[in-house]
Amino acid sequence: MSYIKPKFRHPDLPTNRIGLTEASYEGAISTLCAGCGHDSISAGIVRACWELDLPPHRVAKLSGIGCSSKSPTYFLNQAHGFNTVHGRMPSVATGANVANRDLTYFGVSGDGDSASIGMGQFAHVVRRNLNMVYVVENNGCYGLTKGQGSATQDQGSASRKGAPNPYSPIDLVGVALQLGATFVARSFSGDKEQLVPLIKAAIKHKGFALIDVVSPCVTFNNHPGSTKSYDYTRDHVETGVVMDFVPYQEEIKAKYEPGTTEEVILHDGSAIHLHKAESSYDPSDRLSAINKVQEYKDDGKILTGLIYLDPVAAEFHEMMDTSEMPFNQMGDTELCPGKECLNRINSSFQ
Amino acid sequence: MSYIKPKFRHPDLPTNRIGLTEASYEGAISTLCAGCGHDSISAGIVRACWELDLPPHRVAKLSGIGCSSKSPTYFLNQAHGFNTVHGRMPSVATGANVANRDLTYFGVSGDGDSASIGMGQFAHVVRRNLNMVYVVENNGCYGLTKGQGSATQDQGSASRKGAPNPYSPIDLVGVALQLGATFVARSFSGDKEQLVPLIKAAIKHKGFALIDVVSPCVTFNNHPGSTKSYDYTRDHVETGVVMDFVPYQEEIKAKYEPGTTEEVILHDGSAIHLHKAESSYDPSDRLSAINKVQEYKDDGKILTGLIYLDPVAAEFHEMMDTSEMPFNQMGDTELCPGKECLNRINSSFQ
Amino acid sequence: MTEIKKGMPKNVSGLNDFVVKFANVNGSGSSSANHMFAKSIFRMGIPVSARNIFPSNIQGLPTWYEVRINEKGHVGRRGDTCDLMCSVNPESMPRDVKEVSPGGYFLYDNTKPLDLRLIRDDINYIGIPLTQITNTEYKDPRQRQLFKNVIYVGAIAALIEIEFEVLVSLVSDQFKGKEKLIQPNIHALELGYNYAKDNFECPLGIRLERRDLIKDMIFVDGNTACGLGAVYGGATVCAWYPITPSTSVAEAFEKYAARLRIDPASGKKNYASIQAEDELSAMGMVIGSNWNGARAFTATSGPGVSLMNEFLGLAYFAEVPAVLIDVQRAGPSTGMPTKTQQSDVLLSAYASHGDTKHILLFPSDPKDCFDQTVAAFDIAERVQTPVIMLTDLDLGMNDWISEPLEWDEDYSYDRGKIMTAEELEAGKDFGRYLDVDGDGMTYRTYPGTHPDRGAFFTRGTSRDEYAIYTENGDIYVENMERLTKKFRSALEYTPKPVITERGTDKSYGVIHFGTTRAALDEAMDHVSEKGYEVDDLRLQSFPFHDSVLDFIESHDYVMVIEQNRDGQMRTLLVNELEVNPKKLLPILHYNGTPINATFIAENILGVVGADKVQPIHKDSA
Amino acid sequence: MTEIKKGMPKNVSGLNDFVVKFANVNGSGSSSANHMFAKSIFRMGIPVSARNIFPSNIQGLPTWYEVRINEKGHVGRRGDTCDLMCSVNPESMPRDVKEVSPGGYFLYDNTKPLDLRLIRDDINYIGIPLTQITNTEYKDPRQRQLFKNVIYVGAIAALIEIEFEVLVSLVSDQFKGKEKLIQPNIHALELGYNYAKDNFECPLGIRLERRDLIKDMIFVDGNTACGLGAVYGGATVCAWYPITPSTSVAEAFEKYAARLRIDPASGKKNYASIQAEDELSAMGMVIGSNWNGARAFTATSGPGVSLMNEFLGLAYFAEVPAVLIDVQRAGPSTGMPTKTQQSDVLLSAYASHGDTKHILLFPSDPKDCFDQTVAAFDIAERVQTPVIMLTDLDLGMNDWISEPLEWDEDYSYDRGKIMTAEELEAGKDFGRYLDVDGDGMTYRTYPGTHPDRGAFFTRGTSRDEYAIYTENGDIYVENMERLTKKFRSALEYTPKPVITERGTDKSYGVIHFGTTRAALDEAMDHVSEKGYEVDDLRLQSFPFHDSVLDFIESHDYVMVIEQNRDGQMRTLLVNELEVNPKKLLPILHYNGTPINATFIAENILGVVGADKVQPIHKDSA
Ligand SMILES: Cc1ncc(C[n+]2csc(CCOP(=O)(O)OP(=O)(O)O)c2C)c(N)n1
Ligand SMILES: Cc1ncc(C[n+]2csc(CCOP(=O)(O)OP(=O)(O)O)c2C)c(N)n1
Ligand code: SF4
Ligand code: SF4
Ligand SMILES: [Mg+2]
Ligand SMILES: [Mg+2]
Secondary structure, three states, rough: OOOOOOOOOOOOOOEOOOOEEEHHHHHHHOOOOOOHHHHHHHHHHHHHHOOOOOOOOHHHEEEOHHHHHHHHHHEEEOOOEOOOOOOHHHHHHHHHHHHHOOEEEEEEHHHHHHHHOOHHHHHHHHHHOOOEEEEEOOEEEOOOOOOOEEOOOOOOOOOOOOOOOOOOOOOHHHHHHHHHOOEEEEOOOOOOHHHHHHHHHHHOOOEEEEEEEEOOOOOOOOOOOOOHHHHHHHHHHHEEEEEEEEEEOOOOOOOOOOEEHHHHOOOOOEEEEEOOOOOHHHHHOOHHHHHHHHHHHHHOOOEEEEEEEEEOOHHHHHHHOOOOOHHOOOOHHHHHHHHHHHHHHHHHHO | OOOOOOOOOEEEOOEOOOOOOOOEOOOOOOOOOOOEEEEHHHHHHHHHHHHOHHHHHHHHEEEEOHHHHHHHHOOOOOEEEOOOHHHHHHHHHHHHHHHHOEEEEEEEEEEEHHHHHOOOHHHHHHOOOOOEEEEEEOEEEEOOOEEEEOHHHHOOOOOOOOEOOOOOOOOHHHHHHHOOOEEEEEEEOOOOHHHHHHHHHHOOOEEEOOOEEEEEOOOOOOOOOOOOOHHHHHHHHHEEEEEEEEEEOOOOOOOOOOOOEEEOOOOOEEEEEEEEEOEEEEEEOHHHHHHHHHHHHHHEEEEEEEEEEEOOOOHHHHHHHEOOOOHHHOOOOOOOHHHHHHHHHHHOOO | EEOOOOOOOOOOOOOEEEEEEEEEEOOOOHHHHHHHHHHHHHOOOEEEEEEEEEOOOOOOOOEEEEEEEEEOOOEEEOOEEEEEEOOOOOOHHHHHHHHHEEEEEEEOOOOOOOHHHOOOOOEEEEOHHHHHHHHHOOOHHHHHHHHHHHHHHHHHHHHHOOOOOHHHHHHHOOOOHHHHHHHHHHHHHHHHHHHHHHHOOOOEEOOOOOOOOOOOOOEEEHHHHHHHHHHHHHOOOEOOOOOOOOHHHHHHHHHHHHHHHHHOOOEEEEEEEEEEEOOOHHHHHHHHHHHHOOEEEEOOOOOHHOOOOOHHHHEEEEEEEEEEEEEEOOOOOOOEEEOOOOHHHHHHHHOOOOOOOOOEEEEOHHHHHHHHHHHHHHHHHHOOOOOEEEEHHHHOOEEEEEOOOOOOOOOOOOOOOOOOHHHHHHOOOOOOOOOOOOOOOEEEOOOOEEEEEEEEOEOOEEEEEOEEOOHHHHHHHHHHHHHHHHHHHHOOOOOOEEEEEOOOOOOOOEEEOOOOHHHHHHHHHHHHOOOOOOOOEOEEOOOOOOOHHHHOOHHHHHHHOOOOOOOHHHHHHHHHHHHHHEEEEHHHHHHHHEHHHHHHHHHHHHHHHOOOOOOOOOOOO | OOOOOOOOOOOEEEEEEEEEEEEEEOOOHHHHHHHHHHHHHHHOOOOEEEEOOOOOOOOOOOEEEEEEEEOOOOOOEEEOOEEEEEEOHHHHHHHHHHHHEHHHHHHEOOOOOHHHOOOOOOOOEEEEEEHHHHHHOOOOHHHHHHHHHHHHHHHHHHOOOOOHHHHHHHHHHHHOOOOHHHHHHHHHHHEEEEEEHHOOOOOOOOOOOOOOOOOOEEEEEEHHHHHHHHHOOOOOEEEEOOOOOHHHHHHHHHHHHHHHHEEOOOEEEEOEEEEEEHHHHHHHHHHHHHHOOEEEEEEEEEHHHHOHHHHHHHHHHOOOEEEEEEEEOOOOEEEEEOOOOOOHHHHHOOOOOOOOEEEEEEOHHHHHHHHHHHHHHHHHOOOOOOOEEEHHHHHHHOOOEEEEOOOOOOOOOOOHHHHOOOHHOOOOOOOOOOOOOOOOOOOOOOOOOOOOOOOOEEEEOEEOOOEEEEOOOOHHHHHHHHHHHHHHHHHHHOOEEEEEOOOOOOEEEEEEOOOOOHHHHHHHHHHHHHOOOOEEEEEEEEOOOOHHHHHHOOOOOOEEEEEEEEEEHHHHHHHHHHOOHHEEEEEEEEOOOEEEEEHHHHHHHHHHOOOOOOOOOOOOO
């Protein structure tokens, strides 16, 4: 396609390599509550797509139902979007991806949408290693239905009325690791520094990339006693492995102690640079990642950053051995075996 | 209740403490294929209930849909049973258990029933630590619909037509551990020695007790290349921790090397004795269990036995703080607040 | 433009008969002030109703609160206009100003001058410098926002003559336990009250005067009444998943159960409210509990009912009681989740694959919600089948005046046909699906009843009278026919339709159900005033009683009024009663707002006044 | 008892007109032998049909295979009797023996003597020592079991004069690639053939004679034809979840796609068959793919449709194409999963909450399955809505003779209204829900089409013509009315009913659909023979074309024949066409077996022959 053309813009605004300003990646004005974590994540997605020079229209945005699931309206106006039904976005995203492997797929979901009603579909999209970015805007509650606890609410975390949650929570990062996810990250909506490179790496990862983002609900779950409030999260997040995303053929900016940095090359040549702190673990080792997540939890901390990465596992199209040509571009030639062939088939039924 | 009375029986048949022969615990004649692993599990349940002196009618048997889910018909004829719908037995079991906390609940499910369509409900019944025994008769395929692969089919395991499975499997033991399950075991339908004490311990465990039993499907998944065949399983199972179940106030039979045995007391006073081999791990440590399961898998082995146990965690009724009296025994007195009270409520609306 | 000051024209006038509407921003704390306004009218003994019109979002979008005052007791929506618009949301002003009836009043914040485009010369403008007052009085921005709402209530109190003491007592009730907040609120009321008194000639043409029309009536929303009904109905298990507009049913159950259902000895709960992971699970839990002999229910809305389809079929065929409260909202799909409709009728009646029919209940006010919820449990256990109550957002989430809730101390729960251990022991023949009484309803046993008798297997597959699996076609058919018979036998236990006859002319009748009632009563007054005698029948349940067919047969034409596009109840009537569809004229209102009296009256008059009867608002197929 | 030997009485007689039934144990490998039997008749140029009657289990329970031979071409079920019962399952013998028509034949394994209770004196017994023969001939128990089946086929070949060469050629076809197996199978056939020739007077009264009635017809099951239709219809994505009796639709798609849809250059697949984790997910995938411009479908049965309810509402309201093949089985709930019914009609027509209507297709034979599957994709994309094909177990899982599948080389796919990048670039106004053509059908764009035009948001909530979210009631209503209009416009694209007129008497007509066709054709012959002129109309789709109403109006009474308890299609007719239900007389057959000609004929005659018309088999409400 060659329809990209710079729009009229303020001459001073910086543009990316395809000539677009960051504003070209924005969406409609948010109708979420002022201060909602979800809006920061939308901003992070805007930034990441802009920095990666993605043509906005080559992105498809899908979501379920919830405040979080409204977010796709608030970024990438030029991308098609699909607000599906509650908890079942993964299947719709799977169908969409199978139909056209050439777009970038963003799935945005909430903790209720993914861990409560959506647990089954979440597990299965992980298993299929569907090539998509899957962002969970995790506030430990159901924002849109006014603050009931969700399945990610921590045991003991207090509701607005003060009642502690008795149930064992679902940690989507842990479950995804357990189920064989190939890119697993956790972040905090308040940490754009960390979030943007994670989103970029997730986009470039060939396969299912989960980013579970703690994204406080200012209206229903930001009180003392909640483990998903801004304050609690700020006080308890800790980055395990600092990550830089380095686009293909671009020079490396950040400098770290020699020997502490590891480079992982993604399928398109771009790279991820991992900078490990002393207490570190190996993010290419699933079991080590599982242990680290648990260890932090046991210490009352939230491990953020890129937690696990397998850059080579086969994604869904590879598993299914489908053609390079997107299905939605196939015409009668590719699709219809024709009359003669049908006659032969008729004979086989005689 | 005092309706228990010994039925007419052959005088030589041994009886348990409530005067019943093992035959009193049997069910209808199985209509499963000759040699199906599921029938061995039914036999194991019969044995375990008999040995535990459970009054058969104080058990409720629930299942989903599948060959495995037919099994409840084939044990405990005197227990009420409920064949629900595919993949949704956990919710029905939850409702049943909430209504009457005094029965013993058996859920029997298949790998398709629990890990494919039922993944969501499985995850959530684990979270709630519902007091029940949950047996997965795991054959890696859909027996009743003629052998399609299920979500527990191992990556690379061959279908009957020889195609290797490309998807990352769901290991229900791993997922349950990850989700906070309080009793997690794995066994093999061909190993009654191991299975029976596990079932007994599971019954006595106060909370959710998962037993994932490899149970080969002789008709559709018993071929070479399948990792759920009898041969493959026999060659690859290995017991991690050998377990004895010791009923309350009963003497200990088996003898082991001193120092290798640990005793865990269950809520009713019965005990589990754990006999660890040298390469052992700590089944009271969740993370250690997770690691062990994975380690075995990496070695191409299947870890069986009692994998993890937390005998003190609160079960669902405790979390919900419900009365000791079963709901289904409550009458107007317990349930109806009466006229006067309603008048006061009316006033509050004025 | 007529800016009203002292000596302003009194254009619309109405004593205890007008509509006030508040235009706010959601999340701005206006709802408690608005509620106080409505309640004060109730406490002055005047019939009133209040409707929240809110968006599907949490904060920052326009929301309205419409209060209907009518001393004749008409508390349905009057129509699409109001007499006093209290517009404090600049964003919605252009719309708001249009809704004022000619000669009506537009109250706004005149701290800044009004946009000239908002000016109509046929209405009156009441400017109150709300922002200026709050900026002067309060420092904290949150306080400024909250008290602004209280101030306009105070102003309106002066304008339409709400008794100030009534407001004071409401404030005291509201802040019981937080007494420190009482005085500031009263102060804010006074600020508004005095500003109005000082600047305008009070009262306006529309005004209140104390009456004694409320008596012992109550002012409550339908969902609260349902939740209470479940407590009184003996439900021990509520398994639910949050969804607007049904969430507050479960919340009400929890709230009252937590007060009324605590075991005195142990302090433990004689109930469980389980937030399920989704609606499939919620219905599964309800089925499991009921199977095991505890009364259990769920509350949801359209999408939830769709998800429960498979389980509803199981409960129908396996004959497990279940109570489902569907608080309907505007569909299809996610539709307009905060708007009202009656569009789950067909889905609910025939939910699930295969041949199924479900018992439906249609409450029309809070008392019905309470009574029918209680009845639902009896019916479900008696008939051993799902009972679906179809209420709606308008009834469920809005406050309605209603007769007080009543309880008959002599009543005790009908648990249906249960065979006990004693009966089994005595040798009674037990066949789970054996129709011993000839009404299609059969005995069940609770799990765990007897050591060697009475156990059976419950399943969604075909089985014989002793619950043994079978694929025998004859046995299958017999069972299916028994289910049909049982469904008919249910009529003995379900609430009957309510018929109002208005004369001897039997040319036209009206059938309606649910929340259409209030607007319909009012519309019927108009119709009668025009000299037409039209009877009406309010359905309370499905299957239909014989009197419904009698009603249809005894009128030449019957209008079926409902709040959906496709005339779903009409379909059900035609199909189940085998009546000629030509006799049933659909009147359909489905834009998401509650049906109103003007709409109904116009449509009925359009039919009865026309020479030739023509179906209205229905696309001919 | 008459043991037939040489010189036995020939009681029933029929040349190319009789029913043979095999009673086996499932999992015993009988199906390929039985299939060979049926196919040999087909190859002799004689119309034949074959029905598997199997339990919901894998091994060890009774199963039957019923073969209807009729040179007039009647291949529906004749009735509940057969002329030759080949009973090799001791467990079912008591039932089997009862099904033999008087004067018919009962073939059994006489290695052991027959239980005396199985003896009727009005039928003939043919004892063949099958076990003895196999024990002598084979060592391996599996071989003994398998060849026993081949041997009885050989014996019957002799008894009814199947040409032996035809069997030989079938064996060769079957074992193409495994040639070593050919000779042993032929040998087994010979064992049976010779035993019969030696011991009985062949042929029996029932026998075959080569005809040339088959021409270029094919013998295939409906599910295979659906799967092939999906390949030819351009489906690239099949997302499914296993469920009897639909599984073989997906299997057929996979099988043919694997042969016909491989990219020649890369060897990669131009299709994907995805086994989803459940039916909700399968339908989600179908919606996702179709949204993104690829043709996708799913196949399921009743429980799956129930689970897809929520998603069907999304597809309806968001206007996303979707093709769903529902191979119906006996409901409700799990029902009788291996038995047939037509009982998902109402569920499918109005699936999901809120006001919804879905396009339905009703194939009646394998060619219909193929053609309508192809058409379903065109219709779904043209109308941008779900299309549900209602086939059933009888059609889907049994072999039927059918006209050969045809393909018009000039036909190309109708992808519906798509706005391309070029059109957008040229400045065409794009409003996703803008009804520019007045048929209610609007343009869509595929995701990724154009950098700054044509992107839109798809959602299940209310939105305006430019796909912008709105809760405005008027816009909502306009959109809902456009959907109604669109549904009507679909009639231009859906297959029309097929009307057969049989005379000038317009007292009675019959409406039917799907698999009732074959038995109906036969029944109509009987009815005509009795001197009654009854027209019939076979529905092929919903919404109904005008000709359906014309047909009803032009007959005094119309019988609606269907395979469910509640007369679901009749409900749909009454509701959608606004006809008086009194005109429509239900004839209902729903015991899980395919409807048969005797039943239909008796019921039609019961109506047309009676003085006063009475609804049959329908409980009055
Ligand atoms: C089938 C169904 N059930 C329930 C709902 C109501 N509902 C809307 S959003 C939501 C929860 C959203 O929670 P989450 O995904 O965590 O998103 P958040 O609002 O917290 O961002 C629920 C239960 C629905 N829309 N559909
Ligand atoms: C909603 C629904 N979908 C599909 C089916 C068909 N079905 C019956 S059993 C089964 C799979 C059973 O597999 P599993 O649970 O592993 O049991 P197994 O037969 O292998 O013991 C399926 C898909 C069904 N009954 N209901
Ligand atoms: S309710 Fe919570 S999650 Fe929803 S928009 Fe407001 S802050 Fe965000
Ligand atoms: S098909 Fe497989 S799982 Fe089912 S009964 Fe037979 S062996 Fe067991
Ligand atoms: Mg949330
Ligand atoms: Mg299985």
